[in-house]
Amino acid sequence: MAAPTGPAATASSHHLDSALLLNGQKAVTIVHNGTPYRLQATRLGKLILTK
Incomplete structure (x- = not known):
């Protein structure tokens, strides 16, 4: 089986x-x-991506 490309x-x-x-x-x-999207790290180490 071939690898996906x-x-x-x-x-x-x-x-x-x-x-x-x-x-x-x-x-x-x-x-x-x-x-543009905003990628933000929270104090608890989570990530938030907003438009």
Whole structure:
């Protein structure tokens, strides 16, 4: 059986640590398809993504 290819296979095998995204900050803005989203870390270590 051949391994899956394409965007879905790439997305499922790629991992980023949230510390790399936040880079020491409490929140960052991520632009997806031209729309900004705010990724925020809470005091309890949870993540909140808002539009």
